[in-house]
Amino acid sequence: MSKRETIAIDMDGVLANNMAHYLAYHFRETGIRITETEIQGKPEEQCFEDPDAVYRYLAMPDFFRTLPINPDAQEVVQRLNDHFNVYIVSAAMEFPWSLVEKYNWLAEHFPFISWQQIVFCGDKGIVKADYMIDDHCYNLQSFSGNSLLFNCYHNINETEFERLNSWKDAERYFFSKG
Amino acid sequence: MSKRETIAIDMDGVLANNMAHYLAYHFRETGIRITETEIQGKPEEQCFEDPDAVYRYLAMPDFFRTLPINPDAQEVVQRLNDHFNVYIVSAAMEFPWSLVEKYNWLAEHFPFISWQQIVFCGDKGIVKADYMIDDHCYNLQSFSGNSLLFNCYHNINETEFERLNSWKDAERYFFSKG
Numbered sequence: 081m082s083k084r085e086t087i088a089i090d091m092d093g094v095l096a097n098n099m100a101h102y103l104a105y106h107f108r109e110t111g112i113r114i115t116e117t118e119i120q121g122k123p124e125e126q127c128f129e130d131p132d133a134v135y136r137y138l139a140m141p142d143f144f145r146t147l148p149i150n151p152d153a154q155e156v157v158q159r160l161n162d163h164f165n166v167y168i169v170s171a172a173m174e175f176p177w178s179l180v181e182k183y184n185w186l187a188e189h190f191p192f193i194s195w196q197q198i199v200f201c202g203d204k205g206i207v208k209a210d211y212m213i214d215d216h217c218y219n220l221q222s223f224s225g226n227s228l229l230f231n232c233y234h235n236i237n238e239t240e241f242e243r244l245n246s247w248k249d250a251e252r253y254f255f256s257k258g
Numbered sequence: 259m260s261k262r263e264t265i266a267i268d269m270d271g272v273l274a275n276n277m278a279h280y281l282a283y284h285f286r287e288t289g290i291r292i293t294e295t296e297i298q299g300k301p302e303e304q305c306f307e308d309p310d311a312v313y314r315y316l317a318m319p320d321f322f323r324t325l326p327i328n329p330d331a332q333e334v335v336q337r338l339n340d341h342f343n344v345y346i347v348s349a350a351m352e353f354p355w356s357l358v359e360k361y362n363w364l365a366e367h368f369p370f371i372s373w374q375q376i377v378f379c380g381d382k383g384i385v386k387a388d389y390m391i392d393d394h395c396y397n398l399q400s401f402s403g404n405s406l407l408f409n410c411y412h413n414i415n416e417t418e419f420e421r422l423n424s425w426k427d428a429e430r431y432f433f434s435k436g
Contacts, residue, residue, distance in 0.1 A: 173373040179357040195351040202374035208386030
């Protein structure tokens with residue numbers, strides 16, 4: 081029986097760079113180029129003048145399948161996977177059309193993650209793990225283990241949880257503990 | 259903040275009557291009628307002479323979408339849903355093509371279950387709840403709450419966990435506790 085600690089890792093905004101994808105979709109739709117700096121600290125639905133824009137992009141076929149990967153996510157998650165029980169936990173159920181896209185995205189970019197390690201849910205309150213890495217405070221608030229807020233444009237002003245600034249920072253957090 | 263207890267309820271073999279579906283698919287394929295009595299106590303892959311038969315049926319489009327419902331499941335789960343935090347937790351990730359079928363099956367037959375209450379996973383070891391209702395001992399073994407084995411043809415000889423013989427029995431278990 082393994083005694084390894086368990087880490088629950090979020091997808092959107094943590095493994096995937098949703099922000100870059102939103103900005104690219106918005107530029108394609110409107111011709112307006114918005115910079116990353118302009119949306120710092122804003123919730124998703126306030127990034128663009130049209131409050132429905134983000135939900136419109138999320139509903140487009142292939143949005144989730146073509147998300148760019150956050151820097152160093154592949155390398156660091158692979159290393160974590162060698163030393164911890166890693167689960168990829170995504171609140172995908174709000175967007176049921178994303179389920180297969182997310183599954184295939186993981187299979188392509190994180191092939192070392194087996195189907196046993198994937199969890200698609202709605203409310204993360206049901207998750208039991210030692211660590212949770214997430215970009216949304218509301219997911220971390222119901223978690224009873226060590227809550228780690230992954231740095232993301234919309235959460236830069238949050239101070240409630242320990243922050244991981246990047247995947248390199250996450251690597252230091254887990255591997256410099258001795 | 260709700261103080262209601264949490265129940266994690268499995269789909270295949272618990273909400274759904276997979277056995278009846280296997281026997282119907284087998285009859286359609288081979289013309290051989292096998293009775294429920296003949297497969298009592300047998301693991302899924304030993305129900306039919308061809309050990310691949312069950313996996314072949316599971317892989318057929320619409321298998322999961324057209325599963326029959328276990329008797330009284332709808333009524334009792336609705337009553338549980340009024341008094342507990344109910345999650346439907348299915349190890350669906352082994353069959354990624356089932357994800358959307360299972361989502362739509364729940365939407366049709368259990369419309370009172372919201373997307374927030376659905377969990378599709380691989381390994382149920384990540385689930386935190388007060389009760390788990392499941393037909394497989396291996397799912398209950400990694401669970402730290404109250405494990406309840408739902409009666410199913412393949413588990414009739416198991417004695418490791420408290421058994422719920424039917425959904426009516428489940429109703430008595432949860433509502434006659436006083």
